[in-house]
Amino acid sequence: MSGPAQDRPILWTPSAERAQASTMAQFTRFLAEKRGLSFEDHKALWEWSVDDIDTFWPAIIEFFDLQFDAPWQAVLPERKMEGADWFPGAQLNYAAQVLRHAETYPDKPALISHSETFGRTELTWAELRDQVASLASHLREMGVEMGDRVVAILPNTSPALVSFLAAASVGAIWSLCSPDMGHVAILDRFRQIEPKVLIAQDGYTHAGKSHDRRDVVEQIAAALPSLVARVYIPVADDLPEGALDYATLVQRKAPLVIDPVPFSHPIWVVYSSGTTGNPKPIVHSHGGVLLIACAQSLHMDLGPDDRFLWLTSSGWIMWNSQWTALALGGTVVCHDGAPNHPDLMELWRIADTEKLTFFGAGAAFYMGCQKAGITPRTAVNLSALRSLGSTGSPLSAEAYEWIYADVKPDVWLAPISGGTDLASAFVAGHPELPVRAGEMQARVLGNAVRAFDEAGNEVIGEVGELVCTAPLPAMPLYFWGDEDGSRFHESYFDTYPGVWRHGDWIEITPEGGSIIYGRSDATINRRGLRLGSSEIYRAVEALPEIADSLVVDLEFLGRESFMPLFIVLANDVTMGPDIEAKIKAAVRENVSARFVPDEVVVMAEVPRTISGKKLEVPVKKLLLGGDPATVVNRDSMANPACFDAYIAYAEKHAAST
Secondary structure, X not given: OOOOHHHOOEEEOOOHHHHHHOHHHHHHHHHHHHHOOOOOOHHHHHHHHHHOHHHHHHHHHHXXXXXXXXXXXXXXXXXXXXXXXXXXXXXXXXXXXXXXXXXXOOOOEEEEEEEOOOEEEEEEHHHHHHHHHHHHHHHHHOOOOOOOEEEEEOOOOHHHHHHHHHHHHHOOEEEEEOOOOOHHHHHHHHHHHOOOEEEEEOEEEEOOEEEEOHHHHHHHHHOOOOOOEEEEEOOOOOOOOOOEEHHHHOOOOOXXXXXXXXXXXXXXXXXOOOOOOOOOEEEEEHHHHHHHHHHHHHHHOOOOOOEEEEOOOOOXXXXXXXXXXXXXXXXXXXXXXXXXXXXXXXXXXXXXHOOOOEEEEEHHHHHHHHHHOOOHHHHOOOOOOOEEEEEOOOXXXXXXXXXXXXXXXXXXXXXXXXXXXXXXXXXXXXXXXXXXXXOEOEEOOOOOEEEEOOOOOEOOOOEEEEEEOOOOOOOOOEEOOOOOOHHHHHHHOOOEOOEEEEEEEEEEOOOOOEEEEEEHHHOEEEOOEEEOHHHHHHHHHOOOOEEEEEEOOEOOOOOOOEOEEEEEEOOOOOOOHHHHHHHHHHHHHHOOHHHOOOEEEEOOOOOEEOOOOEOHHHHHHHHOOOOOOOOOOHHHEOOHHHHHHHHHHHHHHHHHO
């Protein structure tokens, strides 16, 4: 499924100065000075971090000077993943860890927002603290108490951050949906957790077009009988009757009061993509989120001097993850709008004007820029940019090469792969190691990531299931409403007893790097040879005639597999026998003759989730005879109308088999 490491060329090597100045290097020096520990290489450091958790996690706490309001009695009394009780007795609050930087950097920008709706706005650290203090005081007056739920329908702008930190300050549990989500999808999420307060924006602008969401917001509020208050940010119209004005609630001169909570107190509820069935309401903890953010920041080489932007909607877990930079005292730049409006250079222009040091986006953004043929290197000034991140789906080797050729030759490209389930990464970058095309550099410290074969044996240099073999503080506390834990168990632990199975194909290289091949439940299996769909996408989407693609393998018991490839043609390209022959030749030459598609089908769009992931599994279920009404939740899709064409294809396919 992949070649040896020497076939993945080294595209970047850190200078000795950069490597030694990195936070990872500082941490290893701290371990030597404070703990008397030294390690031959990162693999040795990683092995120690997952084996000696009683030393590793307290070292993270000390290195990042995390403040606890009450001490812990133990790190993890019982080494288990289901029902793990991390740091019993400890008390802290995530909001306190973030807002303490207001004392150090009161006049420095904490948050800069670029919004199609509101333009550019800026909050200093002192202003952020004051707005959080004001809103938290109002939440308390509304009757919000520890453990109550505060939910929001807000874009990726400052009110979402202020509201989140205010809720956390009170000990309330936060949950957020993006304004562009359908009302059914939002209610599928919020109804499960019975919120006390709803904070919402009644309209927004995207790609230059205004969207009036007043009726949708009112419909959602009316369907949540647990609400005691509605807080609105009026954009489309005046404040509706009975609603409170957000702008007024953040203007009070109030002291900052942050209530300490237990280490494992819930901080937020996030949700699985919700492509099938009811979304899983995943609950994370204050302490777990904070500790894994610190560990992951070592792999992102982040610090208080960084200016950080990760292109994300408020409905994606990267919204939550971007606050890692804030927790370290850095400046976060948020983007609320279409990344291609007015064109695909917009984010690169922001990187220039805001002097970003770290820019991250989904892999689809970079590959879209590559396809469009833009050259940020010559169009804007990226002299401040030191690091690039990518996630959401595997980033092709060709995209790596485009970045080094057309974005910045000396930038550190550090893709990550993780998920909503643990609000962090499994594998990520390493600022002291070389970057190889198509490969992530290292496993995240503290995260016991391995590749397993079907029998549960660890494999190196081969593709296997991505698993975690040791507890991690960021693993979910539980699923909301899953009283007996059965749904939680079935989601992660029903394949390998006592081991977390994530549902991705991964290869761990002998050097300690990794390659993600896509979801293991969307794997292609042709005559016993398994393949991640990303390798087919890499071959097909390298063709200039192809804008996008989706492939599924339809295995039937006792029958030959059937593998259709759905393609979206580039502008002004017409399908013909020559295009199909070119596609099949590309797969044959770049992947294997075994994986040449049985049929090439032209579609207007590839169905995707709101966070940009291809909906391979719902399409596969549909073509295997699944009910079109239940295989996908259309309200969780970015482009729900396009699914009708796949239903029509499924009906045609069923009639011919």
